Amino acid sequence: MKYLHTMVRVHDLDASMKFYRDALGLVEVRRNEYPSGRFTLVYLAAPGNEGGPYQPQVELTYNWPDADGQAEVYTGGRNFGHLAFAVPDIYAACQRLADHGVTVLRPPRDGRMAFVRSPDGISVELLQDGAALAPAEPWASMQNTGSW
């Protein structure tokens, strides 16, 4: 048995690629377009896990807009919690997210844990790989924003 992927729906594929790839740092490993069904699937892996033994991925499902150009908008529920990734430097990861316009909702004041949300409200947890880093500004005095 293999854990293959976690699928999330995205209402704007460009905005989602900016979040998951450019800001978070995942790598696109596969993309399939289905014109007859009018949807696109994009598979993303943590960098360094693109090859070798299979690692579960994040699957983005993008349902194309209808004839009026309207895309479905997705809201969340409480049964799903979050996707969690370990990062080698949580401050560098949060700075990269911030540089791409992503609000760090739960800043890594403890040098260990942070939360952000995707454009569709999917909560993403970042955890420092290994021991927590020493507290450092601007993160140490940054307040929480919203919920995650």
Place this chain on the structure above:
Amino acid sequence: MKYLHTMVRVHDLDASMKFYRDALGLVEVRRNEYPSGRFTLVYLAAPGNEGGPYQPQVELTYNWPDADGQAEVYTGGRNFGHLAFAVPDIYAACQRLADHGVTVLRPPRDGRMAFVRSPDGISVELLQDGAALAPAEPWASMQNTGSW
């Protein structure tokens, strides 16, 4: 960077263990209880992935009932899609689920794909690992139930 886990919230830990462990076949690899915060975390892995190179897991978050014995009930949203697992024999996997009282919402009529839902409504996709199996009863003529 490592994809660590996907977290889902469960309102009844026993019912969820019956689903994820007994019916689906995942293996509990770690359990942490936090009495001060009144919650339990259970980490589940696909069997065969308990050791060796790290494989992402499913994290169950169980918030303990309040003083009146009421547990939070969780509903879903459309931004989260599903968890997907490859299985060596999709008919055997679906039979095991059915034997544990789980309705196979999308039966594997094609010998390739099935969907079920957790007690909290988390959609779970099963995919036949490798080539589709030959169509077989009772699955081939089984109708869909509800949505997934």
